[in-house]
Amino acid sequence: MKTKSNFFLYLFGIIGFILFGVALYLYLDKQAFLDKAETSQGKVIELLRTKSDNSISYRPVVEYITKKGIKIEFSSSLSSNPASYNVGENVPVLYDPINPNKAEINGFKALYLGPLIVGTIGIVFFLIGFMAIRSSYLKQKESKYLLNNGKRIITKFENVQHNKSTESNGRNPFQICSQWLNPNTNEVYIFKSDDIWFDPTDFIKSEEIKVLINPDNPKQYIMDTSFLPNLKN
Template sequence: MKALSFIKYTFLTIGLALIAAALYFYQKQHAFQEKALTAQGTVIELLESTSDNSIVYKPLVLFKTKEGKEVKFTTSFSTSPPSYSMGESVEVLYDSAEPNSASINGFTSLWLGPLICGVLGIIFFLIGFFIILFDKVKQREIRYLRENGKRISTKFAHVKFNNGLAVNGRNPFLIYSQWLDTNTNELYVFKSDNIWFDPTDFIGTEPIKVMIDPKNPKKYYMDISFLPAMKN
């Protein structure tokens, strides 16, 4: 299904974009620290706002520049409970050319943004990467079974939804078949890859071909090439 292919590359792209953003913000903060001047500031107010039906707070800080100009600023993040208290003294970093863009000299104020972007970026990237890697490994296994596997004829059992996967509110279908190994009197049940339309009407009375690893029948590939190709 095209949606699944779109999802894995979307996760990969978002991950790379977030990692790039994290590196950008890190370099920006590092450059800011290199040229920033320091001053002592005081938390003069805790500004309230609502987030997810709870009250959060961010500090309003007052400090004086080297030239004696009073500047007020607030952080870009809010917390609950408050990270600072009224009247608390904090060290301030500021650019003499843009004192209003000052920041409290603390890990959260300086590095929380790059850290969040970096962590989310790695998570998104790894999800996309492992989906793509899983597909590559699976395709390699299928090629091996097609070239080296033992072809067996299995009996159609039933069709059911794959409730473990949903895309845009839709669940794919799975074809189940079974095969009795007369040498061991063991019954094996096989299932197809995900099918994004109901295949029931296209399953005839002919046996369903399955390629198995002779050394391990649990490794197999069901041949569903008899089904029509879905074009949308």
């Protein structure tokens, strides 16, 4: 289960990185277009009605005349509901002098909304994957430190419970819960094992559960579940 979980964490990060790369490419492509583009004044002559996923949007069709006097029609890459422009409305146009059919309305939405949306989604995906992987790495680092330097204590077994905060294929993992009274501070600590993807109840033969803690901060701990069998599927 942990391997599958790590796979999806890395997948989130990779998808986010790819989407951000696509957004960067779209942005640079727009910048290259702007560097050579010439300006003109156009008019919205039609609103194309497009339907997708049970939603309707409107894409403006613009007519303009190049500096060479050639009349060109193009469909904007921007579609929205309600329509961003009205039929008959005058709009500023940018076009490629070498390929006048490659043109766009000179406005922030038409030029940058696409890269902005893709980039934002990419950043969100990447941050989710990165933060989850970072959290997993820090937990593994802490566990390794505790295994090598932690203080071993004997805690009292309390119960086995489901971890409702984690789910995979409709199932929640199990956790072993134990309790310990710190004799130096008279404080009670509750410890929980890492996620276990089978019911460990029948394998708990003793009321004593070993836990490794950071002596300076008992809230940093790892429960010793080496007495449990390995899950093979």
